Amino acid sequence: MRWLQTVPELPEVETVRRGLERQTQGMNIARVEVRRARAVAFPPDPSLFCLALSGCCIVRWRRRGKYLLADLRDQDGQSAGCWGVHLRMTGQFLWIAASAQMPTQAADKQDPAAQRATQPRERDMEQAPSQERLVLNTVGAAEAEAQQYRQVQSTEPGPHTRVRFWSSGGDELRFIDTRSFAQMWWVPANRPIEQVITGLARLGPEPFDPAFNAAHLQQRLRGSSRAIKSALLDQSLVAGVGNIYADESLFAAGINPHTPAGRLNTQALERLRAALVEILQASIGAGGTTFSDFRDLTGTNGNYGGEASVYRRSGQPCRRCGAPILRDRLGGRSTHWCSQCQR
Numbered sequence: 001m002r003w004l005q006t007v008p009e010l011p012e013v014e015t016v017r018r019g020l021e022r023q024t025q026g027m028n029i030a031r032v033e034v035r036r037a038r039a040v041a042f043p044p045d046p047s048l049f050c051l052a053l054s055g056c057c058i059v060r061w062r063r064r065g066k067y068l069l070a071d072l073r074d075q076d077g078q079s080a081g082c083w084g085v086h087l088r089m090t091g092q093f094l095w096i097a098a099s100a101q102m103p104t105q106a107a108d109k110q111d112p113a114a115q116r117a118t119q120p121r122e123r124d125m126e127q128a129p130s131q132e133r134l135v136l137n138t139v140g141a142a143e144a145e146a147q148q149y150r151q152v153q154s155t156e157p158g159p160h161t162r163v164r165f166w167s168s169g170g171d172e173l174r175f176i177d178t179r180s181f182a183q184m185w186w187v188p189a190n191r192p193i194e195q196v197i198t199g200l201a202r203l204g205p206e207p208f209d210p211a212f213n214a215a216h217l218q219q220r221l222r223g224s225s226r227a228i229k230s231a232l233l234d235q236s237l238v239a240g241v242g243n244i245y246a247d248e249s250l251f252a253a254g255i256n257p258h259t260p261a262g263r264l265n266t267q268a269l270e271r272l273r274a275a276l277v278e279i280l281q282a283s284i285g286a287g288g289t290t291f292s293d294f295r296d297l298t299g300t301n302g303n304y305g306g307e308a309s310v311y312r313r314s315g316q317p318c319r320r321c322g323a324p325i326l327r328d329r330l331g332g333r334s335t336h337w338c339s340q341c342q343r
């Protein structure tokens, strides 16, 4: 099953953040149900997680690397800490409006507007703010479960429903995770967030942060014999970059992924930084990645500039020079490049 290899990367997570922000900013969480304890990493007792979030209002959603962070406020307007989420491979949010929880939804079948509203697309989210059921991201097989709701017009939780959040108005934000690797945290207001979500402490600058520049790269990579591809995947060098964007940005910058990172000069590092930012931004603008797998699975099609240049194109002709795209494993990760365009 090909989707198993497609892990959400920064643009997908940013797309989810935007969907959550649009749908749940200002939401008063009335009740929380944890259906699988391991979905909650902190507090260790999931009932404390439910207790902490109940009665809170979602102020905003932030993103750091691939972590989603909701700032919470209590009924007195004081900070009530932070709700963190990492989607890992297949975590997915589904929004079920109170109005969708009626016994019959037969009208959905005929109503094109309602059908459009169930398409998991960022664009549709913008166009149809009042839709009743919404998949807030398009990654992973949880889509199949969402599909099931549409088909049977049921809002009953499925076997992969992990956590459910209800608003005071009866809307439900449902968290579905087929593979159960996703994690959630509640960080109390008085604790440093990195102390609870320890993965955050290891993150380098965001790709869009001015601190992520050629000088930062040069300083961090000086003397390094590690392949630049492996270095790019190191979350302490730059946050949120995964396999797809590493391969694609190295192609765009004309850098061979095997090049020892310490050998790249300032010009090459600046080309790489610019390529990475440009590709990530284009992909976010398109509503997350839309390489072929995503399209096959979900019907979405938000390609950045068409299609991938090298990623999963081994043996096919390079779009720039026609030479076959090569593939091997580098640092345990599948790597794609053009031997002519990337030196």
Ligand SMILES: [Zn+2]
Pocket: 318, 319, 320, 321, 322, 323, 338, 339, 340, 341, 342
């Ligand atoms: Zn080429």
